[in-house]
Amino acid sequence: MKKLIYFLSIVLVVVSCKDEPKDYVTLSGKIIDKNSDSVVVRSREFSKTIKVNADGTFADTLKVVTGVYNFFDGNESTTIYLKNGFELVVSLDTKQFDESISYTGIGAEVNNYLAARALKQEEVFDNNNLFALEKPAFDQKMNEIKSDFMALLTTTENLDSLFIEDEKKGIDGFTLYIADYYAEKQYLNTFLAKGKASPKFTDYENFKGGTTSLDDLKGKYVYVDVWATWCAPCRAEIPFLKELEKAYRGKNIQFVSVSIDKAKDHDKWKKMVADEQLEGVQLFADNDWKSQFVTDYKVSGIPRFILIDPQGNIVTPEAPRPSSEDLKTLFDELKI
Known part of the structure; x- marks a missing residue:
């Protein structure tokens, strides 16, 4: 009888342990054509790097606060919802990152919902x-x-x-x-349609000395880059912009970079222009985001590129980036 009671006690302990929810997330999966040797799960307060094996598989545990996190494979990312107790298995092919990502296991429903919602949002934007x-x-x-x-x-x-x-x-x-x-x-x-007179900037500080206005540049196409020193996507375009300036040197086009850094970062702007040996016409806007030229063009995000014709009229208020082949196609169409 004592043996039976002891046996039943052990069974009850085992059952209660199995029923007790885990205080961590089990996250595993497989990535086809992985972009990196690791994946990163991140929020503002949390970051965990997980090794990805040569065959694309990965697995780890994470102790989290319930909520939405970013899941990165190299530069690609998606949102993922994590809650302690989840046993989540991720599957994705980087050639169709957003379209292929799917989940199985405990917590799959909410994450498959997030993946489907993201695709719908992308469809709206496109x-x-x-x-x-x-x-x-x-x-x-x-x-x-x-x-x-x-x-x-x-x-x-x-x-x-x-x-x-x-x-x-x-x-x-x-x-x-x-x-x-x-x-x-x-x-x-x-208001900013092709052929309309472009909004103007007047007497912006020129890195090389003095001031420059848009009217000073009439007679050539003007490709304007609205940027700031703190903007990572802006900095990512710099090598492509340099190549573009070199390729079109002597052509009928002027490259103008307008910094919308705040006044307190004026010296930071000057240092970056010098250190990075930025070319073209380097200007400092008179009132950062609130500069009239910037607000007239409805600039709400940077980098923003604008193309103006030799008469001072708009070609496009949202020109392709230097890194885009579409820009060279546009230049060819204009016979620049």
Whole structure:
């Protein structure tokens, strides 16, 4: 009898241990054509690097605060929802990163939802026809898009109530952002349409001395780079811009870089221009983001590139970046 009681006690201990939720996440998976030898799971307060084996497999445990994290493989990334107790298995092919990523295991439903939502958001952004609609048709289409996002959310099983409420707010925020983006596009396509007189800048400080105004540059095409020293994507374009300036030296085009650094970072701007040996016309805007030229062009993110013709008229308020082959195609069409 004592042996039986002892045996039952052991069984109860084992069962209770199995039922007790884990206080960590098990994260594993396989990446086809991996971009890096490691993946990184990161938030503002958390970072964990996980080794990726030669065959693309990886596995580790993470102790987390419940919430959304960024999952990086090299420069590619996606959002991932983690909660202690999850046993999540990730599968993806980097050749179609967003389209291929999928999840199995405990916690798969919420993460497959996030992957599907991200694809829908990308489809909205890539739908040029949406932003060409007249306002009534655009509003109707946005109602349909919002309903589509809500349907995806409400039909996904095993979602936390707090997560659902946050997602509803996120859907509202996304649709408002798209509406603002539509309004900006309409402004660019009307007030900043091709052939319209370009907004001007006057007496911007020139790194080489004195001041420069847009009118001083008439007679040549002007390719304007709106940037700042703190902007990583801006700095990433610098090598391509240098190559472009070298390739078009002596041609009918002037390359102008307008820094919108704040006044307190003026010396930082001068040092970077000197250290990086930046070429072209290097100017410092008179009032950072609030400079009239910047606000007239509705610059809300940088780098931003603008192309102006020799008469001072707009060619495009959103020119391709130096790193894009589309820019050279545009220059060829203009016979620069």
